[in-house]
Amino acid sequence: MKKFRYVGVGVNRVDAIGKVTGETKYAADLKLSGMCYGKILLSTYPRARVLRIDTRSAESLAGVRKIITAKDITGNNRYGYYIPHRPALVGEGEETRYIGDAIALIVADTYATACEALKLIKVDYEILIPLTSPKEAMDMEAYLVHKEEEGNVASRHELIHGDVKAGFEASDVVIEQTYVTSRQEQAFLESEAGVAFVDESGILHIYSCLQDPYDVVEDIYLALGIPKSKIHVKATPSGGAFGGKLNTTIQVQLAAMAYIARVPVQLVLDREESFIFHPKRHPDEIWIKIGASSDGKIHALEAEVISDAGPYAVRTNEVLGLTVSALVGPYSLPNVHLTGKAIYTNNLDSSAFRGFGAPQAAVAREGIIEKLARVLEMNSLVLRQKNFLKSGEETLSHVLGDSPVSLDLLKDRIIEKMGPIPESKPDSGRRIGRAFGFDMPVFDVSAIPLLCKSGVGIAVELFSDASVAIYAGGTELGQGSATIMAQIAAEELGLKMNKVFVEMGDTWTCPRAGRTSASRLTYVLGNALLLATEKIRDRLIQRAAEMLEIHKDDLLLVDGEIQAKGSSSKGLSIRKVAEACSNEGVKLREEGWFKYPEDRYMYGHTFMASAADVEVDLITGEIKILKLVNVHDSGKVINPVLAKGQLYGGSIQALGYALTEDLIVQDCKLLTPSFAEYLIPTAMDIPEEFLADFVETPYPTGPYGAKGLAEHSLNTTTPAILNAICNAVGIDICTIPIKPEYILENLKT
Amino acid sequence: MSRHNIVLNVNGKQTSLEVESDRSLLDVIREDLELTGSKRGCDNGDCGACTVLVNGKPVNSCLVLAVQADGQDVSTIEGVALGDELHPIQEAFIEHGAVQCGFCTPAMIMNAKALLEEIPQPTNEEIKQAILGTLCRCTGYIQIVDAIHSCGRSKK
Numbered sequence: 013m014k015k016f017r018y019v020g021v022g023v024n025r026v027d028a029i030g031k032v033t034g035e036t037k038y039a040a041d042l043k044l045s046g047m048c049y050g051k052i053l054l055s056t057y058p059r060a061r062v063l064r065i066d067t068r069s070a071e072s073l074a075g076v077r078k079i080i081t082a083k084d085i086t087g088n089n090r091y092g093y094y095i096p097h098r099p100a101l102v103g104e105g106e107e108t109r110y111i112g113d114a115i116a117l118i119v120a121d122t123y124a125t126a127c128e129a130l131k132l133i134k135v136d137y138e139i140l141i142p143l144t145s146p147k148e149a150m151d152m153e154a155y156l157v158h159k160e161e162e163g164n165v166a167s168r169h170e171l172i173h174g175d176v177k178a179g180f181e182a183s184d185v186v187i188e189q190t191y192v193t194s195r196q197e198q199a200f201l202e203s204e205a206g207v208a209f210v211d212e213s214g215i216l217h218i219y220s221c222l223q224d225p226y227d228v229v230e231d232i233y234l235a236l237g238i239p240k241s242k243i244h245v246k247a248t249p250s251g252g253a254f255g256g257k258l259n260t261t262i263q264v265q266l267a268a269m270a271y272i273a274r275v276p277v278q279l280v281l282d283r284e285e286s287f288i289f290h291p292k293r294h295p296d297e298i299w300i301k302i303g304a305s306s307d308g309k310i311h312a313l314e315a316e317v318i319s320d321a322g323p324y325a326v327r328t329n330e331v332l333g334l335t336v337s338a339l340v341g342p343y344s345l346p347n348v349h350l351t352g353k354a355i356y357t358n359n360l361d362s363s364a365f366r367g368f369g370a371p372q373a374a375v376a377r378e379g380i381i382e383k384l385a386r387v388l389e390m391n392s393l394v395l396r397q398k399n400f401l402k403s404g405e406e407t408l409s410h411v412l413g414d415s416p417v418s419l420d421l422l423k424d425r426i427i428e429k430m431g432p433i434p435e436s437k438p439d440s441g442r443r444i445g446r447a448f449g450f451d452m453p454v455f456d457v458s459a460i461p462l463l464c465k466s467g468v469g470i471a472v473e474l475f476s477d478a479s480v481a482i483y484a485g486g487t488e489l490g491q492g493s494a495t496i497m498a499q500i501a502a503e504e505l506g507l508k509m510n511k512v513f514v515e516m517g518d519t520w521t522c523p524r525a526g527r528t529s530a531s532r533l534t535y536v537l538g539n540a541l542l543l544a545t546e547k548i549r550d551r552l553i554q555r556a557a558e559m560l561e562i563h564k565d566d567l568l569l570v571d572g573e574i575q576a577k578g579s580s581s582k583g584l585s586i587r588k589v590a591e592a593c594s595n596e597g598v599k600l601r602e603e604g605w606f607k608y609p610e611d612r613y614m615y616g617h618t619f620m621a622s623a624a625d626v627e628v629d630l631i632t633g634e635i636k637i638l639k640l641v642n643v644h645d646s647g648k649v650i651n652p653v654l655a656k657g658q659l660y661g662g663s664i665q666a667l668g669y670a671l672t673e674d675l676i677v678q679d680c681k682l683l684t685p686s687f688a689e690y691l692i693p694t695a696m697d698i699p700e701e702f703l704a705d706f707v708e709t710p711y712p713t714g715p716y717g718a719k720g721l722a723e724h725s726l727n728t729t730t731p732a733i734l735n736a737i738c739n740a741v742g743i744d745i746c747t748i749p750i751k752p753e754y755i756l757e758n759l760k761t
Numbered sequence: 762m763s764r765h766n767i768v769l770n771v772n773g774k775q776t777s778l779e780v781e782s783d784r785s786l787l788d789v790i791r792e793d794l795e796l797t798g799s800k801r802g803c804d805n806g807d808c809g810a811c812t813v814l815v816n817g818k819p820v821n822s823c824l825v826l827a828v829q830a831d832g833q834d835v836s837t838i839e840g841v842a843l844g845d846e847l848h849p850i851q852e853a854f855i856e857h858g859a860v861q862c863g864f865c866t867p868a869m870i871m872n873a874k875a876l877l878e879e880i881p882q883p884t885n886e887e888i889k890q891a892i893l894g895t896l897c898r899c900t901g902y903i904q905i906v907d908a909i910h911s912c913g914r915s916k917k
Contacts, residue, residue, distance in 0.1 A: 024855045031863030032851040032870060034798015034838035041797035199898050201802045201810055201864040251800070251864030252898050283803040490862025490899045653858035660901030661861065687807035687896060695889040695902040702903050 018499040019716050022653030023509060025495045027249065027488065039205035039221050039248040040280045047207065048077050050269045050279035051126035052262070053116040053133050054288060055108040058358040058680030059142035062104050062135060065116060070132040075125035078273035079133065080117040082106070085268060087237030093227060093259050095325040097158060100235040100264045107140065109157055109323035110358050111681060112288045117265055119273040142358035142680045146297075146318050149355045157323055157356035164356040166321035167329040169336040171350040173408045179312025179347030183303030185387050186312075191300065191376040192747040194674040195320070196293035198365050199692045202251020203286035204261040207278045208270035216243050216271055221250040223258040223487055224527035225519045231260040232267045243267075247487040247517025254665070255364030256290045257489075258529050259326045284685040291326055291363030292675060294319045294354065296335065298376040302384055308395045310384075315339050315376065317352035322361035328354045331362075334454065335369035338727075340408050341377045342419055342452040342619060343399045348408060358680045364529060366662060367726040370453050371669065375748060378449045378731030382738060392735070393448050397423060401452070407617070415617040415719065418645040418709045419450060422621040429641045429703055430623050436740070441630050444638065445740025448623045449728035454615035455720025456530035457713070459608035466607055469523025470540040472501065473601040474548050476594035478572065478587035479511045482541065485525025486533040487517035491722045492654040493533040499650055500538055500715060504545035506569040506586060523603055531720025534650060535616065536606055538715030544604030555598060556589045608713075616711065618719050619645040622663065622728035624699075626736035630759060633752030635671060635737060637699040642729065644704075647711035647719035655721055659704035662725025668693045669726070670733040671749050767831035771796070772840025780827045787811045787822035790837060798838035798867045802896070809895030812868035813837045819875045821894070838867035841874065850874060850912050857908035861899035868895045873909045882913040 030036035055062075067079040082089055082103025092098040099106065102113050116133050120126035143149040143157065149164040157164055180186050206220025216238055222228055225245040233240045250257060262279050269277040281289055300315040317335055321328040336352040354362075367374075385392035401407065403417040426448065436444040458468050471483040482501055488494045494514040502509045515521055517528075525537060549569055556574040557564035566577050575583035593600050608614070625639040642659045649655045672691040676683040684690040704725075710717025734745045743758040762781040769776050771794060780789055787804075790796050790813065799822060802810030806824040813822045814836040841848045850873050853859070860866050869892055876883055876891040883891070888909045889902070897905065 022858070025858075025860060027863070028855040028860050029847070031860045031866050032838075032847065032854050033842050034796070034867045036863055037797065038800070038864065040801065041791075043795070199896075200862070201800070201808060201896060201898055202862070203802075250862060252862045254898070280801075283805065283807075490864075492861070657858045657861055657900055657904055660903050661899045662901075664901035665898070686805055687803055688805070692896060692898060693902075694896065695892045695906065698889075698902050698906075702901070 016503055018503045018509060019650055020648065022651055023495065023499060025492055025654070026498045026514060027494055036249050038202055038251055039207060039219060042207045042219060042278065044207055044209060044276040047276045047278055048119050048121055048273065049123040049126045050266060050277045051118040051130050052114045052265055053118065053130050054285065055102065055111055055113040055115055057108060057137055057139050058111050059108060059140045060137035061107050061140060062102055062115060063138055064136040065104055066134040067116060070118065070129040073125065073129050073132060075121040076118065076129045077121065077275055078119040079129065080268055080272050084272050085236060087235050089235055091231035091235040091260060091264050092324055093326050094329060096234050098324045100268060110361060112361060114265055117269050119269050119275065119277055144357065144359065144680055146320050146355035146357060149357050157358065161356060165353055166325055166356050167332045167354040169333050169352040171336055171348060171408065174347035176312045176314050176347045176349040180303040183311045184306040185384065186301065186303040187380065187383055187387055188299065188301035189380050189383060189746060191298045191379055193296045193372045193375055194748055195295040195360065195677060196365055196669050196673050197287060197675045197690055198254040198256030199690065200252030200254060200256055203281045203283060204289060205280040206263060206266045207276065208266045209276035210270055210274060214242060216267055218245045218263055218267055219248050220263050220266065221248050221257055222261065222263065223253050223489065223529055225485065225487065225517050226524055226526060228260050228263045229519055231264050235264045236268055236271060238271065245519045250487060250489040253489040254366045255368065255529060258364040258527060259291060261290050283687070287675070287685050288360065288682055291322060291361035293365035294321065294331055294362040294369065294372065296372040298372065300376045300380045302380050304384055304388065306388065308388060308390050308398045310343065310345055310399045312347040313339065313345050315350045319352065319354040320359055320362055321354040321356050322359050323356060324361055326361065326363040328362060331364065331369035335373045338370040338373035339377050342401050342450050344401045344405055345408065359677050360682065366665060366723050368530065368723065370451065370727050371666065371730055374449065374451055374727045374731050375734065378728065378735060382447060382735040383744065396448065396450055415711055416709045418619050418707055421707045422619055422643050422645060425705060425707055426621040426623050426641055426643045429643065429705060430639065434625060434638065442627050443630060443740040444625060444627045445736040445738065446623065446625050447732050447735030447739055448621060449732040449735065450621050451727045452617045452619050453724040453727050454617055455535060456532035457608050457614065457616045458532065458536040458606060459610055459612060459614040466611060467605060468525045468536040468540050469603055469605050470525065470537055470544055471523050471601065471603045472541065472544040472548060474505065474590050476591045478507065478590050479513065480505060480507060482512065482514045483522040484514060484516050484537050485522035486537055487528045489528060491658065492651065495654060496534050496650050497537060497541060500541050501545055504542065505549060506571060508572065531723040534718050535714055535720055538718060540604035540606035542604065542715055543606060544602045547602040548600055551593065551598060551600065552586060552589050555593050556584050559584060559589065559592065616719055618721065618724055620724055620728055622732040624732040624736040626733060626740055628737055628740045628755060633755035635752065637667065637733065639701040640699040640729065641703045642725055643707060644721065644724065645707040645709050646721040647714050648708055648717035649706050650716065650718055655706065656704040658722045659725040660702065663729040664693050664698060666726045666729035667697065667733060669748060670730045674749050765828050767828055769830055770834045772836060782828055784827050785823050786825040786827050786830045789827040790822060796837050796839050800864055800867065802864065810865050810868050812871045812895055814871055814875055817875060817878060819872050836871065838870060841870060853908040853911050857904045857911065859900060859905040859908040865895055865897045869897065869905055873912070876909065877912055885910060
């Protein structure tokens with residue numbers, strides 16, 4: 013087996029020093045000469061007709077540079093991924109669709125003045141009755157959030173395989189349950205922020221935290237009518253994103269401020285604005301029915317998902333598609349009938365959040381399987397194993413993958429890591445439960461021939477001093493992609509890590525790379541990078557062969573040198589060869605363009621297992637996580653330290669999803685607008701014992717056999733915790749988050 | 762708004778400032794002193810991303826008025842490294858993978874610094890207590906706890 017110097021090694025992050033010294037500049041830390049401050053006036057009502065916007069008092073306030081309303085927008089004032097139907101600004105005569113719709117933009121000399129001006133804008137509204145739930149919105153009489161979307165249906169998915177009716181008839185046991193999942197907030201610590209300015213050549217520059225710089229260009233072009241060639245978007249280091257910055261957030265409004273006011277502007281949302289503005293994890297209601305014979309063989313699965321899409325399309329169609337297909341999970345099921353509907357409402361918007369619809373499905377699927385095991389009086393792990401997808405078997409879902417199946421390996425490893433189950437002491441007033449969860453989440457291999465999802469580029473330049481720059485259009489959100497790219501480049505070009513500079517997320521310098529989501533960067537950018545470095549390496553060796561008068565096949569690139577095979581004394585430094593190439597006009601800048609050979613709706617699959625030991629206090633209902641283990645098969649792990657960080661981080665977000673996180677929206681208004689009300693886990697909430705581990709089955713088409721990784725860790729921790737609670741105290745958990753009050757109430761009855 | 766002349770001893774450097782009475786210590790650190798390592802995550806005392814040390818004790822600088830800090834010693838992340846040489850806590854954060862997006866990192870390091878000054882070899886429970894007030898959404902905290910724990914050990 014080939015020995016690597018950097019690949020598979022937990023090297024330090026390339027961006028770590030700036031982050032530990034405070035030198036890294038996030039968007040809110042940037043200060044431009046003559047910079048003004050922006051503020052967005054959001055709609056007071058979830059649904060209202062804007063009758064009149066009076067900006068006169070605000071405009072006359074000293075220090076106000078510009079108040080912008082829909083009338084000032086020169087483009088078509090609409091933007092949005094999938095369907096560009098979100099207004100940049102809701103104008104007079106138009107209706108708002110949620111409390112995050114923008115009515116006016118303020119540009120002022122100071123932030124305080126911008127806030128003051130905001131209060132001076134008078135808006136007359138005709139208040140209309142909003143749709144507060146999918147149920148209301150599905151009513152035949154309901155108003156249409158978008159005129160052209162009949163029945164307020166944002167998306168519909170169906171997955172049929174075999175004959176579900178026959179499957180249930182063949183079953184000895186049939187059970188059903190409805191699961192309700194909460195609206196989860198991404199809660200990135202850095203709120204939406206950016207600076208924008210128009211330079212002397214009329215180019216609009218946007219520096220902002222985001223996940224898809226190319227989509228931001230598209231949205232600014234659509235809404236404001238600025239030619240794409242005159243828009244430069246540069247991603248700043250993001251203080252977390254988790255899908256919440258995947259769709260264009262503030263950048264269209266920010267662009268309008270700078271473009272119309274013609275001053276440099278900084279726009280930073282405060283926490284409440286942030287909670288309102290960006291889309292959340294879809295709250296779902298999932299009815300699910302399962303049938304099995306008494307030996308545990310599952311014969312049929314039927315389910316219906318109703319998802320709250322919120323006011324705009326954004327990623328709803330894809331998220332719902334994944335929720336529906338993820339209901340199958342890593343199991344081999346002969347008969348399934350799964351349907352899903354996402355419904356427009358006037359609630360907060362819904363779109364991407366780590367897991368992309370699969371965590372909701374995992375709660376329902378793993379929940380009903382655990383319940384099935386109880387009814388069958390069978391060990392739930394045995395039941396799961398009995399129905400595991402087998403190697404070589406095709407998955408049912410339309411998002412067909414081609415990953416080697418490693419569920420049994422994962423199961424063995426996680427059992428080993430969990431060790432013996434601690435016993436509940438009879439008189440302690442506490443009960444301990446354990447549960448396992450499995451899944452096979454997807455990652456994008458760049459095969460989908462629509463919406464800029466196919467084809468990913470990267471550029472690499474080797475300089476005459478043997479330093480190398482990589483221009484990668486993904487964005488660094490904290491996941492560590494810049495480090496992964498540097499590891500691969502250093503490995504392939506035989507250079508030290510400190511010779512590699514990685515620039516990310518700049519639409520001017522980086523070839524188009526699409527979005528940073530679906531755990532795709534290691535796979536797609538990694539593959540593109542291998543294509544680019546191969547060309548540069550071949551050229552270096554070719555030139556060295558000429559210089560040394562040795563055949564190129566007899567040369568090796570290693571440790572900063574090009575050496576003759578078997579004789580380390582005969583060689584040239586890469587620097588010498590690079591210098592020669594540079595002097596002689598031999599090209600050392602290359603682009604790698606990776607496109608999956610097939611154009612079909614396809615992702616790759618990883619496999620994952622979680623397990624939890626949970627202790628429940630019978631007097632207080634308090635839940636304590638004693639042990640939490642996650643084992644993933646993400647193929648070859650390029651950086652184990654960073655990879656474990658992803659598993660730890662994702663599973664603690666999942667713990668929050670299970671136990672505390674619920675963004676409460678009542679009558680379409682947000683009741684939990686801060687971290688004091690919306691509780692994400694603190695250091696005190698982490699499990700007493702907390703482990704992460706990998707099984708590494710190489711993925712044939714992945715760089716070094718690597719697969720995607722970052723997004724997945726959220727999926728199975730939530731059901732593992734819920735089922736462990738259920739096993740401890742014997743109550744069904746159908747609604748998350750589960751609170752101590754719920755446990756106490758249900759213990760009593 | 763009344764204006765006040767104050768003196769802050771920031772990272773060992775005496776700085777005279779004129780500030781309005783309603784401005785927070787975080788406002789002054791970030792805007793007047795241009796030390797942007799301290800982050801504004803909520804401006805409400807909930808997230809702890811703005812944590813700095815006042816007289817060696819961690820505080821949410823968004824909840825402290827600048828005038829209240831008059832005459833006090835203020836330490837921010839910018840004063841932790843000695844020139845180009847990282848502080849052992851910073852080294853430990855890097856080695857243990859305790860840094861992801863980095864937005865809470867300065868605050869976590871300031872918490873750790875205050876803790877290790879007071880308890881040179883803290884237990885994991887003491888470490889968790891010390892960082893309890895600072896939210897991290899990326900790491901699941903464990904690698905941060907490990908990093909701080911390793912500093913305690915290396916001091917033996």
